[in-house]
Amino acid sequence: MAAVTHVIDHPLVQHKLTVLRKKSTSTSKFRGILREIALLLCYEVTRDLRLTSTRIETPLQPMDAPTLDGKKLCFVSVLRAGNGLLEGMLDLVPSARVGHVGLYRDPDTLEAVEYYFKVPSHLDEREVIVVDPMLATGHSAAAAVARLKEAGAVHIRFVCLLAAPEGIASFHEAHPDVPIYTAAIDDGLNEKAYIVPGLGDAGDRMFGTK
Numbered sequence: 742m743a744a745v746t747h748v749i750d751h752p753l754v755q756h757k758l759t760v761l762r763k764k765s766t767s768t769s770k771f772r773g774i775l776r777e778i779a780l781l782l783c784y785e786v787t788r789d790l791r792l793t794s795t796r797i798e799t800p801l802q803p804m805d806a807p808t809l810d811g812k813k814l815c816f817v818s819v820l821r822a823g824n825g826l827l828e829g830m831l832d833l834v835p836s837a838r839v840g841h842v843g844l845y846r847d848p849d850t851l852e853a854v855e856y857y858f859k860v861p862s863h864l865d866e867r868e869v870i871v872v873d874p875m876l877a878t879g880h881s882a883a884a885a886v887a888r889l890k891e892a893g894a895v896h897i898r899f900v901c902l903l904a905a906p907e908g909i910a911s912f913h914e915a916h917p918d919v920p921i922y923t924a925a926i927d928d929g930l931n932e933k934a935y936i937v938p939g940l941g942d943a944g945d946r947m948f949g950t951k
């Protein structure tokens with residue numbers, strides 16, 4: 742299967758991303774803009790969802806009108822930083838089901854370490870949209886998706902804000918069936934495997950930790 746990466750180049754997304762990158766952006770502004778950008782990313786990642794037809798009554802007459810087909814969407818947040826994207830996605834799709842995968846990146850090995858996993862039932866019948874703002878080495882995203890596949894997920898998409906070419910390559914190698922949606926592909930990784938130019942540590946910037 743051909744691995745696909747979509748870059749969401751909408752001007753509002755690009756402008757908001759620049760605000761997030763600036764080191765002068767405060768924690769509260771960072772959180773607010775991330776929520777706004779997530780809503781726009783959600784609009785793009787859901788653009789090809791299947792529709793069915795439902796009989797409704799307008800004030801004037803009956804009609805067959807389009808509605809989303811199948812079971813409710815499932816968003817999966819990769820903790821912690823995924824929660825920043827999750828909020829904006831839920832603004833747009835409030836009825837979505839939500840799963841959480843708790844992972845942190847070991848600073849020495851750069852491997853993903855899992856500490857939490859909870860997902861809704863019937864994953865195999867849902868469109869599963871995994872959210873994490875940063876795709877750096879790709880280890881966290883690949884581990885999260887592997888766990889979701891183990892739990893039964895079949896139709897999976899991955900949404901981030903920033904991706905490094907290295908992360909895209911390793912993620913696609915592990916999961917060629919899972920498309921990536923990102924607002925930008927940056928230059929690469931620094932010696933600590935941070936995305937450059939990037940925006941720093943997404944979790945720390947979002948929650949004011951260090």
Ligand SMILES: O=P(O)(O)OC[C@H]1O[C@H](OP(=O)(O)OP(=O)(O)O)[C@H](O)[C@@H]1O
Nearest residue numbers: 820821822845846877878879880881944
């Ligand atoms: O592609 P990778 O090299 O795996 O790096 C990306 C991961 O790093 C960050 O999480 P972090 O480990 O800092 O955890 P946090 O969200 O709790 O801060 C980010 O949110 C991703 O999950």
Ligand SMILES: O=c1cc[nH]c(=O)[nH]1
Nearest residue numbers: 877935936941942943
């Ligand atoms: O650049 C990076 C890489 C991993 N995690 C982050 O939050 N930022």
Ligand SMILES: [Mg+2]
Nearest residue numbers: 942943944945
């Ligand atoms: Mg972090």
